Amino acid sequence: MQTILTAQQMRLADEHTISQRSISSLTLMEEASRAFVNAFLACEADKKVSIHVFAGQGNNGGDGLAIARLLQAEGYPGLQVSIAAFTGRQSADFSVNLARLKEAGIEPVWITVPGRVPDSSAVVIDALFGSGLNRPLDENYNRLAAQINHMGARVYAVDVPSGLASERPFPGEYNGVRALRTFTFQRPKRSFFLPESAAAQQAFEVLDIGLDERFIESQHSDMVLLEPEDMRSLLRPRKPFSHKGTYGHALLVAGSPATMGAALLAAKGCLNAGAGLTTLAIPASGLTALNTALPEVMALPEAEMANAAGLARFSVLAAGPGLGTDESAAAKVNLLLTTGRPLLLDADALNILADRQWLDRLPCGSVLTPHMKEFDRLFGPATDWNERLENALGQATARKITIVLKNQYTFVVPPGGRAFVNPTGDPAMAQGGMGDVLTGILAALLAQGYAADDACKIGCYIHGAAGMRLASQQFVVSASAVAAEIPAVLKHCLLN
Numbered sequence: 001m002q003t004i005l006t007a008q009q010m011r012l013a014d015e016h017t018i019s020q021r022s023i024s025s026l027t028l029m030e031e032a033s034r035a036f037v038n039a040f041l042a043c044e045a046d047k048k049v050s051i052h053v054f055a056g057q058g059n060n061g062g063d064g065l066a067i068a069r070l071l072q073a074e075g076y077p078g079l080q081v082s083i084a085a086f087t088g089r090q091s092a093d094f095s096v097n098l099a100r101l102k103e104a105g106i107e108p109v110w111i112t113v114p115g116r117v118p119d120s121s122a123v124v125i126d127a128l129f130g131s132g133l134n135r136p137l138d139e140n141y142n143r144l145a146a147q148i149n150h151m152g153a154r155v156y157a158v159d160v161p162s163g164l165a166s167e168r169p170f171p172g173e174y175n176g177v178r179a180l181r182t183f184t185f186q187r188p189k190r191s192f193f194l195p196e197s198a199a200a201q202q203a204f205e206v207l208d209i210g211l212d213e214r215f216i217e218s219q220h221s222d223m224v225l226l227e228p229e230d231m232r233s234l235l236r237p238r239k240p241f242s243h244k245g246t247y248g249h250a251l252l253v254a255g256s257p258a259t260m261g262a263a264l265l266a267a268k269g270c271l272n273a274g275a276g277l278t279t280l281a282i283p284a285s286g287l288t289a290l291n292t293a294l295p296e297v298m299a300l301p302e303a304e305m306a307n308a309a310g311l312a313r314f315s316v317l318a319a320g321p322g323l324g325t326d327e328s329a330a331a332k333v334n335l336l337l338t339t340g341r342p343l344l345l346d347a348d349a350l351n352i353l354a355d356r357q358w359l360d361r362l363p364c365g366s367v368l369t370p371h372m373k374e375f376d377r378l379f380g381p382a383t384d385w386n387e388r389l390e391n392a393l394g395q396a397t398a399r400k401i402t403i404v405l406k407n408q409y410t411f412v413v414p415p416g417g418r419a420f421v422n423p424t425g426d427p428a429m430a431q432g433g434m435g436d437v438l439t440g441i442l443a444a445l446l447a448q449g450y451a452a453d454d455a456c457k458i459g460c461y462i463h464g465a466a467g468m469r470l471a472s473q474q475f476v477v478s479a480s481a482v483a484a485e486i487p488a489v490l491k492h493c494l495l496n
């Protein structure tokens with residue numbers, strides 16, 4: 001796991017590293033700039049490309065000037081450097097790098113009043129502001145950013161796209177530089193995981209600049225990034241002499257006559273993520289489809305969904321995919337709530353909770369898997385994703401539940417004030433049924449005895465990893481293909 005730092009904590013990590021390694025901040029800046037240049041070389045190998053570096057006067061600008069000098073030494077002749085100096089003072093390391101730039105024979109252009117910038121460059125390096133940005137861009141910088149965006153160049157941002165705040169995007173429409181790619185130092189910034197950052201960058205890559213990892217990991221943070229190694233330590237291998245009873249019995253209450261596919265997808269996810277037994281509670285009209293498509297899965301006769309005592313034999317109770325929100329669906333959710341046992345609820349089960357105001361009946365230890373709209377219906381509207389995430393952090397702790405807030409980067413939010421960011425997934429997975437498969441996977445992991453937070457971390461990770469594996473070969477990835485890929489992904493996560 002990687003702790004995601006605030007801008008202030010990042011500064012402390014810089015200072016700590018500088019004193020611990022007995023190096024100057026200038027040396028660290030040079031190392032960061034070298035790391036940027038190495039990553040840049042991999043993307044822009046043609047040395048004849050025209051490059052325009054836009055630098056501010058802080059340390060991000062200092063990086064920009066060092067990068068320009070290093071790129072010239074790498075043999076890129078077509079370099080221009082512009083320094084935006086509408087306001088503000090030069091940082092000490094900026095000043096030294098300005099002198100070094102001039103020594104290297106590069107004379108920068110100073111932009112002190114708004115005007116037209118030359119727009120012929122194929123590549124822009126954006127080093128106006130980095131993690132020091134602490135207020136929205138004013139009109140001058142906004143205009144410059146608009147001109148850069150208008151150039152149609154391939155924009156590489158240094159550390160942070162200029163205009164994007166590191167912790168949480170500023171309210172309102174994004175008015176900064178729009179980067180193709182950000183090369184960010186040591187850690188992704190917290191705002192990169194919030195969907196509003198899509199306006200500022202298409203992708204980011206993290207560069208190790210040698211900051212002290214022990215110091216970074218000792219910092220308190222409300223956001224932690226999951227990594228492949230976490231799966232290896234969380235996942236448990238199948239045991240010798242084990243049998244189907246060892247791995248739990250999941251009940252999935254799902255499906256309606258028109259949406260039986262959702263129930264089947266959830267059941268397929270559950271089977272493939274290793275539940276010992278999977279039982280589906282579906283309307284009778286779905287039985288033929290179930291027996292044909294998934295012969296391993298059992299069906300619970302509808303009459304048994306009226307008796308809470310009969311549910312005691314299941315090790316996990318899950319509901320939602322394709323369930324509908326009518327009276328009979330609500331009666332099933334009501335029955336599950338009366339058991340007083342932790343529940344796994346998704347999709348329509350969440351809508352039922354919201355519509356009937358049953359949220360306060362939810363037992364501690366439950367897991368909810370809403371996407372944005374479902375979350376807002378349950379917990380109230382939010383003006384932006386940061387507010388929504390903070391609400392999720394508060395709700396999970398207050399209600400002692402785990403909220404899986406789904407998005408490109410899904411947030412697993414257990415009680416305790418930390419959101420675990422899932423890094424896996426691919427746009428090829430943007431298709432109906434994905435959430436149903438995730439619910440089945442989570443049910444299987446809970447049935448196998450994983451704690452709710454661990455089940456959600458593993459489940460989200462392997463679900464996205466399955467999609468990524470398939471997307472490396474395919475344009476689009478279906479939900480049933482993701483479910484089918486899960487056993488191989490689990491094996492890979494355990495072994496690697």
Ligand SMILES: NC(=O)C1=CN([C@@H]2O[C@H](COP(=O)(O)OP(=O)(O)OC[C@H]3O[C@@H](n4cnc5c(N)ncnc54)[C@H](O)[C@@H]3O)[C@@H](O)[C@H]2O)[C@@H](O)CC1
Pocket residue numbers: 011014015025028029030032056057058059060061063087088091128129130131132133134135136137138141158159160185
């Ligand atoms: N501290 C270090 O040792 C290192 C810092 N590095 C670089 O330093 C950057 C951070 O540098 P700084 O802290 O100097 O900050 P920036 O260079 O991001 O910004 C410079 C200054 O601009 C001012 N400012 C903030 N918002 C503004 C706005 N909207 N309009 C006008 N002025 C505004 C602030 O006073 C800020 O300090 C990182 O992003 C990274 O690129 C790297 O060189 C690695 C090492």
Ligand SMILES: [K+]
Pocket residue numbers: 060126127128129130157158159160161162
């Ligand atoms: K920048």
